[in-house]
Amino acid sequence: MSVSVTPKAARQIRKALDQRGGGFGLRVAIKTSGCSGYAYALEFAETPSPDDLQFESEGVHLLVDAKSLPLVDGTELDWVREGLNEGFKFNNPNATANCGCGESFAV
Amino acid sequence: MSSCQSQPNAASSCSTGAMPPAAPFVLPEGATPLNVSDAVVSKVGAMLAEEGDPNLKLRIFVTGGGCSGFQYGFAFDDVTKDDDLCVEVGAISVLVDSSSLQYVVGAEIDYEESLEGSRFVIRNPNAASTCGCGSSFSV
Numbered sequence: 001m002s003v004s005v006t007p008k009a010a011r012q013i014r015k016a017l018d019q020r021g022g023g024f025g026l027r028v029a030i031k032t033s034g035c036s037g038y039a040y041a042l043e044f045a046e047t048p049s050p051d052d053l054q055f056e057s058e059g060v061h062l063l064v065d066a067k068s069l070p071l072v073d074g075t076e077l078d079w080v081r082e083g084l085n086e087g088f089k090f091n092n093p094n095a096t097a098n099c100g101c102g103e104s105f106a107v
Numbered sequence: 108m109s110s111c112q113s114q115p116n117a118a119s120s121c122s123t124g125a126m127p128p129a130a131p132f133v134l135p136e137g138a139t140p141l142n143v144s145d146a147v148v149s150k151v152g153a154m155l156a157e158e159g160d161p162n163l164k165l166r167i168f169v170t171g172g173g174c175s176g177f178q179y180g181f182a183f184d185d186v187t188k189d190d191d192l193c194v195e196v197g198a199i200s201v202l203v204d205s206s207s208l209q210y211v212v213g214a215e216i217d218y219e220e221s222l223e224g225s226r227f228v229i230r231n232p233n234a235a236s237t238c239g240c241g242s243s244f245s246v
Contacts, residue, residue: 016222042222079224084154084181087224 001073002055003028003062008079009088010058020044025061027052028077030068038071040090070094132209134192139213141167141194141201146218147227148197155199160185164193164200167216167229169207177210181227 005013017023027045030038045063048054053069055062064072075092134140151165166184169177187193190205203211214231231237 044222084183085224085226087226 001053001069002057003064003072003075003077004055004057005060005062005077006079007058009077010060012079012088013060017044024048025063027063027065028068028072028075029065030071040072042088132205134208134212140192140208141203141211141213142215143194143196143199143201144215144217145197147201147216148199150218151199152197154183158183164202166202167207167211168204169210179211179229 013026017025023044023046025045027041027043029041029043031041032038045061048063049065051066052063053066055064062077071094072090072092073094075090075094078089078091080086080089147165155161155163162185163183164185164187166180166182168180168182170180172178184202187202188204191202192205192208194201194203201216210233211229211231212233214229214233217228217230219226219228
């Protein structure tokens, strides 16, 4: 089981950690919410918890809690520019449908 | 003849070449077309300086699509069309075509930066529901 990052994502994670003044790495977690059932959550990580799994990819540390891992196993985290926006993108082989990022509404 | 609505601090000219045609949507009298945040003005100003083209304006548009039926689009445009509303804020100009305007009139345009990324967002009083941006999937 693993999660990984692309070189672009790794650069962005290092940049964010530098701006923050350091940190162990990035935590990737899953929340149940969003229009498709699950949502990703990213946060800075200081120290691993006992139920965390640690991965290293492109020189950055990633932490995933044991409960989230089955849902993100094999995921590659990328950093993409879409139009004028840029952000992390989860290429998750476990996902069967993705919300078409967000800029959507009903009247 | 300018079709520009100026906001306080407005700089100057953003004009169309011709009179606008009879538009399908007319801005209600006294309505504020768009509220553009300081974060947008400063980010767009920086992006335009990078592009090196002072004629570029931020275009906001609405298209069909997305999980809730409509989606917002953001782009730079150096052409102002006849049916565009042009709002000047600080040193930047924002364009919205009249068919998009009816869906976003009175909305707040903002720019957010977070760990997840940086993006332009619209807080739209016309929207009945909004998709919870994007980082969502089903298995």
